[in-house]
Amino acid sequence: MDVVPDEVAVRSLFDELTVGQPDAPPDRQRQVWRRIRRQRMARVVAALAAIAAATVVAVGIGTSATSFAPASGRGLVPVWALPWPDHRNGSVPQSVLDGAVRAWRDDAAIDGTPLKATSKAEVIWYVGQKVANGTVVVVIFETESKTRQKLMTR
Amino acid sequence: MPASEGFEDFVSARGQALQRFGYLLTSDWALAEDLVQTALSRAYPRWSRIQSEAPEAYVRKVMVNTWSSWWRRRWRGELPAASLPDVTGHDPYAAIDRRQAVTSALTSLPHRQRLVLVLRYHEDLSEQQVAELLGVSIGTVKSQTSKALARLRAGGALDSYRSTLAGGA
Numbered sequence: 001m002d003v004v005p006d007e008v009a010v011r012s013l014f015d016e017l018t019v020g021q022p023d024a025p026p027d028r029q030r031q032v033w034r035r036i037r038r039q040r041m042a043r044v045v046a047a048l049a050a051i052a053a054a055t056v057v058a059v060g061i062g063t064s065a066t067s068f069a070p071a072s073g074r075g076l077v078p079v080w081a082l083p084w085p086d087h088r089n090g091s092v093p094q095s096v097l098d099g100a101v102r103a104w105r106d107d108a109a110i111d112g113t114p115l116k117a118t119s120k121a122e123v124i125w126y127v128g129q130k131v132a133n134g135t136v137v138v139v140i141f142e143t144e145s146k147t148r149q150k151l152m153t154r
Numbered sequence: 155m156p157a158s159e160g161f162e163d164f165v166s167a168r169g170q171a172l173q174r175f176g177y178l179l180t181s182d183w184a185l186a187e188d189l190v191q192t193a194l195s196r197a198y199p200r201w202s203r204i205q206s207e208a209p210e211a212y213v214r215k216v217m218v219n220t221w222s223s224w225w226r227r228r229w230r231g232e233l234p235a236a237s238l239p240d241v242t243g244h245d246p247y248a249a250i251d252r253r254q255a256v257t258s259a260l261t262s263l264p265h266r267q268r269l270v271l272v273l274r275y276h277e278d279l280s281e282q283q284v285a286e287l288l289g290v291s292i293g294t295v296k297s298q299t300s301k302a303l304a305r306l307r308a309g310g311a312l313d314s315y316r317s318t319l320a321g322g323a
Contacts, residue, residue, distance in 0.1 A: 004315075004316040006303040006306070006307060006312060007275060007303075009312040009315040009316045010271060010275045010303065010306065010315075011275050011276070012315045013256050013260075013306075013311065013312065014178055014272070014275060014276040016252075016253065016256075016315075017177070017178065017253065017256060017257065017260070018174045018177055020183075021170065021173065021183070022183055024169050024170050024173070025187060028165060028169055028190075028191065029162055029165055029166070031191050032165060032191050032195050032198070035191055035192065035194075035195035036198050039195055039196070039199075
């Protein structure tokens with residue numbers, strides 16, 4: 001008996017397996033076009049969603065950098081500020097408070113980045129006053145860096 | 155629509171051949187049709203570019219990639235089905251049994267081995283072409299082919315074809 005190579009037997013196997021192939025569906029073209037339209041629609045929707053998402057992010061960034069929200073007792077403050085009232089009572093001159101912020105900023109760093117290099121910080125004051133019969137000055141303020149806000153107490 | 159020029163002709167002319175190829179990958183005519191339509195719809199946006207080159211090779215590649223992703227997602231670990239494949243009414247029982255056994259054997263092959271076998275011996279692609287299509291080395295194609303054939307041989311799936319062909323020769 002002749003030896004039939006595996007390859008020949010496999011070809012024969014494939015031929016037999018596909019013998020029962022059904023007729024081409026009459027609407028194959030239409031179905032393909034339908035899928036193409038659906039894919040196009042999906043691409044358009046995805047593109048619009050991406051644009052919308054980018055717009056939201058851009059607006060969000062713009063808003064966080066520039067917008068202000070009302071806070072109790074102090075008018076409008078940046079949205080990143082805490083909704084705390086301002087307790088400065090004038091017992092410590094503002095020039096002294098500003099000097100305290102400058103001194104803090106000179107030796108502070110956020111995530112290893114010196115603030116002097118990153119920050120055009122806006123300072124939101126919460127507390128800046130003398131307590132304990134004038135023997136202690138309490139200072140609480142918040143400032144913004146490129147990476148995050150940081151609440152400072154001294 | 156200029157971009158679609160030749161596309162419908164291609165679908166009409168090659169649709170059935172592509173469906174046969176899809177069937178040998180999936181063992182299911184309906185799934186094969188789904189695969190063909192999916193591949194054609196994905197090929198269409200690039201039609202103006204691929205039309206002048208080798209549209210069928212491109213569509214076949216999309217079918218292989220699509221089937222691989224479906225297989226990974228939906229059919230990993232599937233065991234060969236015990237149900238009878240679709241057959242025409244006049245098939246004798248022996249042929250039905252043989253087809254069932256062969257279909258089971260084919261389904262039990264690892265995904266990559268089955269792809270290689272169908273591409274080599276149904277689509278008549280060279281080892282080089284199969285390697286390029288699957289993104290593997292020629293050595294891998296050779297070894298996968300060899301393993302697939304050994305598996306079919308060991309399972310007895312080729313015996314009846316071998317004896318039929320030898321008897322007819």
